[in-house]
Amino acid sequence: MRRSNHLKYSTHIYQKNKLVLSPWLFLIPGIIFFLIYVIIPIFQSIWVSFYEWDGLGQAEWVGLANYVELLDDEYFYTSLKNNFIWLVLYLLAVPLGLFIALFLNQVVFGIRFYKSLFFFPFVISQVVVGLIFSWFYNPNFGLLAHIFISLGFEPIAILSDENLVTYGIIFAGLWPQVAYCMILYLTGLSNVSRDLMEAARLDGAKSWRMLWYVVLPQLRPATFISVVVTIIGALRSFDMVAIMTEGGPYGSSNVLAYYMFETALSEYGFRLGYGSAIATVLFFIMLIYITYFLWRLYKNEKGI
Amino acid sequence: MYNYLKVTVLGFLSVLFLTKASLSADLVITFDDLNPGPKAAFENAIAQFQKENPGINVIANNGDREEHKAAIRNFLIADAPDVTSWYPGNRMRPFVKAGLFEDVSDVWDANGFHEDLAAVKPTMTIGGRQWGVPYSYYQWGVYYRKDIFDKLGLFEPNTWVQFKYICDTLKKNDITPITIGTKYLWTAAGVFDYINLRTNGYKVHNDLTAGKIKYTDPRIKKTFEYWAELVNAGYFLENHASMSWQDAVVPFANGEAAMYVMGNFSVDAYKNAGLTYDQIDFFPFPEITKGVPRAEEAPADAFFIPTNAKNKSDAKKWLAFVARPDVQTEWNKTIGQLPINSKASVSDDKFIQQGFETLNTAAGLAQFYDRDAVAEMAAAGMEGFQEFMMKPDRLDKILKRLDKIQAKVYK
Numbered sequence: 152m153r154r155s156n157h158l159k160y161s162t163h164i165y166q167k168n169k170l171v172l173s174p175w176l177f178l179i180p181g182i183i184f185f186l187i188y189v190i191i192p193i194f195q196s197i198w199v200s201f202y203e204w205d206g207l208g209q210a211e212w213v214g215l216a217n218y219v220e221l222l223d224d225e226y227f228y229t230s231l232k233n234n235f236i237w238l239v240l241y242l243l244a245v246p247l248g249l250f251i252a253l254f255l256n257q258v259v260f261g262i263r264f265y266k267s268l269f270f271f272p273f274v275i276s277q278v279v280v281g282l283i284f285s286w287f288y289n290p291n292f293g294l295l296a297h298i299f300i301s302l303g304f305e306p307i308a309i310l311s312d313e314n315l316v317t318y319g320i321i322f323a324g325l326w327p328q329v330a331y332c333m334i335l336y337l338t339g340l341s342n343v344s345r346d347l348m349e350a351a352r353l354d355g356a357k358s359w360r361m362l363w364y365v366v367l368p369q370l371r372p373a374t375f376i377s378v379v380v381t382i383i384g385a386l387r388s389f390d391m392v393a394i395m396t397e398g399g400p401y402g403s404s405n406v407l408a409y410y411m412f413e414t415a416l417s418e419y420g421f422r423l424g425y426g427s428a429i430a431t432v433l434f435f436i437m438l439i440y441i442t443y444f445l446w447r448l449y450k451n452e453k454g455i
Numbered sequence: 456m457y458n459y460l461k462v463t464v465l466g467f468l469s470v471l472f473l474t475k476a477s478l479s480a481d482l483v484i485t486f487d488d489l490n491p492g493p494k495a496a497f498e499n500a501i502a503q504f505q506k507e508n509p510g511i512n513v514i515a516n517n518g519d520r521e522e523h524k525a526a527i528r529n530f531l532i533a534d535a536p537d538v539t540s541w542y543p544g545n546r547m548r549p550f551v552k553a554g555l556f557e558d559v560s561d562v563w564d565a566n567g568f569h570e571d572l573a574a575v576k577p578t579m580t581i582g583g584r585q586w587g588v589p590y591s592y593y594q595w596g597v598y599y600r601k602d603i604f605d606k607l608g609l610f611e612p613n614t615w616v617q618f619k620y621i622c623d624t625l626k627k628n629d630i631t632p633i634t635i636g637t638k639y640l641w642t643a644a645g646v647f648d649y650i651n652l653r654t655n656g657y658k659v660h661n662d663l664t665a666g667k668i669k670y671t672d673p674r675i676k677k678t679f680e681y682w683a684e685l686v687n688a689g690y691f692l693e694n695h696a697s698m699s700w701q702d703a704v705v706p707f708a709n710g711e712a713a714m715y716v717m718g719n720f721s722v723d724a725y726k727n728a729g730l731t732y733d734q735i736d737f738f739p740f741p742e743i744t745k746g747v748p749r750a751e752e753a754p755a756d757a758f759f760i761p762t763n764a765k766n767k768s769d770a771k772k773w774l775a776f777v778a779r780p781d782v783q784t785e786w787n788k789t790i791g792q793l794p795i796n797s798k799a800s801v802s803d804d805k806f807i808q809q810g811f812e813t814l815n816t817a818a819g820l821a822q823f824y825d826r827d828a829v830a831e832m833a834a835a836g837m838e839g840f841q842e843f844m845m846k847p848d849r850l851d852k853i854l855k856r857l858d859k860i861q862a863k864v865y866k
Contacts, residue, residue, distance in 0.1 A: 291694065
C-alpha cells in the first residue's frame with residue numbers, strides 16, 4: 152500500500168516537471184561522456200602544463216616556467232605563424248566548396264557519379280591524402296616534377312623548401328576539405344526555396360545578385376558549419392603535417408598541434424608539461440576564435 | 456543455429472582453458488625489425504630457443520621499428536612483454552632511471568659476459584650495473600661504387616684532401632659524390648659525427664653529447680667548417696631533405712651517386728636495389744686532423760627485461776641465449792652485422808670482414824649522435840644539422856640556438 156503511494160508520488164514529481172526533466176534525462180549519457188573525454192581532460196591538460204614531467208618519473212611543479220620558456224622558443228613562433236597561415240588559407244575551402252556545389256547542383260545525366268567523384272577525397276583517410284601528395288610533390292619521381300621538367304623548369308622540392316612547405320601541405324589539406332564544404336553546400340542547396348527564387352526572378356534578379364541576395368542568405372546554416380569545421384580543421388591540422396613532413400625541414404612546417412605532439416609524445420620528446428603548455432595555448436586560440444564566431448552568429452540571429 | 460552457437464561457445468571455452476593452462480610458461484618477446492634479414496634471424500633464433508626449451512611457450516611479436524619506439528613507454532608500464540628489444544646508451548637511460556628495466560647484472564656475471572661482451576659493456580652500464588644484453592652491432596663508414604671509382608681511376612682515400620679530390624672528380628663527371636636522405640634527420644647526424652670524430656676525436660664527441668662542450672666552441676665550429684667545404688661545393692645529393700635513407704639508395708644504385716656515409720645495415724638495401732658485391736665496397740671515413748686516433752660509430756642493439764615482466768626467469772634464459780657465441784654467429788651472419796661476443800665467429804662477407812677490422816682497430820666506439828646525446832638535444836641538434844646542410848650560411852644562428860637548448864636540457 153505504502154509502496155504504491157510512493158510510486159504515485161514520484162510519478163507525480165516527474166509528471167509535474169516533465170518538460171524540464173526529460174531533456175536532461177536524454178542528455179545525461181552524452182554529458183557524462185563529454186565530461187570524461189573532453190571537459191575533464193582540458194583541465195587536466197592545463198594542470199599538467201604547470202609541471203615538468205617525463206611521463207615516467209615524478210612530476211615536478213614548475214609554475215609558469217613552461218609558459219615563460221614558450222615565449223623564448225623559436226619553434227613555437229614558427230608553429231604559431233604556420234597556424235595562422237593555415238587558418239587563413241584553409242578558409243578558401245568554403246568559397247571553393249560553394250563554387251563546386253553550385254556547379255554540381257544541376258540535373259544532368261550521371262550527376263550523382265560526378266558528385267561522388269568530387270566527394271571522394273573526403274572519404275579517404277587524411278593519411279592517404281598526405282601520402283598521395285608527398286608522392287605528387289616528390290622532386291625525383293613525382294608528377295609535379297615531371298610537369299615542371301616537361302615545361303622546361305627545374306623541379307622544385309616543395310616539401311623541403313622552408314618557404315613553400317606549409318603552402319604545399321595546406322594545398323593538400325584543401326583537397327578533402329573542399330569536398331567536405333561542397334557536400335555541406337549541396338545539402339543546403341537542396342533546401343533553397345524555389346518560391347523565393349521564382350519571386351526573385353520575376354523581380355529581375357539574375358546570376359550574381361540572385362546568388363548574393365537570394366541563395367546565399369538561405370545557405371547561412373551551411374556556411375556556418377563549413378566555416379566552423381574548417382577553422383577547427385585548420386587549427387588542429389596534425390595528420391597532414393605528420394605524414395608529409397613531420398614538421399620539417401628543420402621545423403619550418405610545424406604547427407602547434409604537431410609541435411605539441413613532438414615535444415610531449417615523440418621519440419625525442421616526452422616533456423609532457425611543456426607539450427601541455429602548447430596545447431593550452433592552442434586551446435585558447437580556438438576558444439577565442441570560435442567564441443567570437445558564435446557571438447557574431449548570435450547577434451545576427453537576433454538582428455533578424 | 457543452435458549447433459553453431461554450441462560450437463562457438465565451446466571454442467571460446469577451449470581458448471580460455473588453453474591460455475590458462477599455458478600461462479605459467481609463456482615467454483613474450485617483442486622485437487622491432489621487419490626488414491627481411493633481421494626478421495629471419497629473429498625467427499630462426501626463436502625457433503632454436505623453442506627447440507632447446509620445450510617447456511617454455513615462446514610468443515614472439517615483431518613490429519615496425521618506429522612504432523616500437525612510439526609504443527615502448529606505454530607497454531613498459533601497462534602491458535609489459537617479458538623481453539623487449541631496445542637500444543643502449545642514453546636511449547635506455549630514462550627507462551633505467553624510472554625503474555622500468557630490470558637489472559640483469561646477474562646474467563652478465565653467470566655467463567662471463569663481462570669479458571665476452573666487453574666491447575659494448577660501457578654503454579650497457581649505468582650506475583655500475585648492466586641493464587640488457589646486446590646481440591649485434593655494426594660499423595659505419597663510407598660505402599662506395601667500386602665500378603665507378605675504377606672507371607674514373609679513383610682509390611679509397613686516406614686523408615681529407617684525397618677525399619675532396621674524389622668528390623671533385625666525381626662532380627666533374629656529373630656524378631653526385633655523396634648521396635644522403637635527411638628527411639628523417641639522423642643520417643645527417645652520421646655525417647656530423649664522423650667529421651667531428653675525425654676533426655676533434657672521441658673525447659670531444661663524448662663531451663659534446665654529454666653537454667660539457669658548447670656548440671659554439673671553436674672545435675665544433677671547425678667541424679662545421681670542414682662540413683661546409685662539402686656542402687658549399689655541392690657534393691651532397693640535391694633534395695636530400697625530401698628523401699629517406701632508402702630513397703637515397705636509388706641514385707646510388709643507378710650510378711648517379713657514388714658514395715654513401717652509412718651503417719652496414721644498408722648493404723642489404725644496395726643488394727635489393729640490384730647492385731652486386733663487385734660493384735660496391737667500403738672504406739672507413741678518412742682522416743681529417745692528422746694524428747687524431749680513429750674512433751668509429753658502432754651502434755649496438757640489445758634485449759632488455761621490463762621490470763613489469765611476468766616471466767623473468769625464462770626471460771633471463773633468453774638473454775643468456777642471444778649472447779651465446781654460436782647464436783650470435785648465426786644471427787649476425789643472417790643480418791649481415793657483427794656479433795658482439797668475442798668468442799663468436801665473423802661471417803666471411805667482405806663488408807663484415809672490413810667492419811670487424813675497422814672496429815677492432817678503432818680507438819673508441821661511439822654509439823651515434825642521437826643515442827649518445829640526450830633525446831631532446833638530439834632532436835634539436837639533428838634539425839640543426841639538416842638546416843645547416845640546406846642553408847650553410849646560417850651556421851652561427853643554428854649553433855647559438857643549439858647552445859640555448861643545450862643549456863636548458865643539461866641544467
